[in-house]
Structure formats: C-alpha cells, structure tokens
Amino acid sequence: MISTPAVLDTCPRCGTPTLVGHSEGLLIRATAGPLDPRGELDALTAGQMTYDVQPLGLPRKPYLIHRNAWRIHADRKYAVVATHKCPPGARAPHFRPDPVPLFIPYGEPIPDQPQF
Numbered sequence: 001m002i003s004t005p006a007v008l009d010t011c012p013r014c015g016t017p018t019l020v021g022h023s024e025g026l027l028i029r030a031t032a033g034p035l036d037p038r039g040e041l042d043a044l045t046a047g048q049m050t051y052d053v054q055p056l057g058l059p060r061k062p063y064l065i066h067r068n069a070w071r072i073h074a075d076r077k078y079a080v081v082a083t084h085k086c087p088p089g090a091r092a093p094h095f096r097p098d099p100v101p102l103f104i105p106y107g108e109p110i111p112d113q114p115q116f
Helices: 037-045 069-073
Strands: 007-010 017-023 026-031 050-056 061-066 079-082
Touching: 017 061, 026 079, 037 050, 037 079
Parallel strands: none
Antiparallel strands: 007 017, 017 026, 050 061, 050 079
16 A cells, blocks of 8 residues: 655645555645644544654655544554545645655754864
C-alpha cells in the first residue's frame, strides 16, 4: 500500500482548502483545518473518517494516517483532520491554483555565523 505526502489544494467543487494525499493506497481529501476532540467526535458521528497529520521523512512532509480506535483512545501527538465534505449547493471557483507541497520545520535553524 502506497502513502504519499499531503499537498495543500482546493476542492474542485467548493474551493475549500484541503489536504490531498494517498494513505495506505486510498486517495484522501481532508479539510485543512485541525479538529479538537469534540470536533473529531462530531465528524465521526457524521460518518467522516479522521486522520493524523504526521510529519515523516527528511525534509519533514505531512502524511495522512488513518485514526483507528487505538489512535483515537491514545493521547494526541499530531494535528487531526477529517475527510472533506462539501456544503450543499457548492459551486466550483473560476480559478484553481496549483497544489502546494508542504514542509514541516524541524529543529533549530543553523546560524550563518557559527560560534566556533
């Protein structure tokens, strides 16, 4: 099963910012805004899947990892997002920008002038 880093894109139907990537072989389109525990519960009861936005690799890129019962029960380490659901009556925007690859900063920046 192939997983790819998520990119920031817009929904072709309603224009909402979304994270798009493959998770374990499935194409996932998730709303870019993170959820708190209550928002995750609302999303799950509405029939939406939830995902951890986990940084992996170097440079750090966000991967969407499905939240099963074990991950939901454990403490949160990463931002949680839900699958995207368009509002009723949504219309496609006139202009869709290209997807933007995302990188997550990691560690302290290296100074231009080392102290030694």
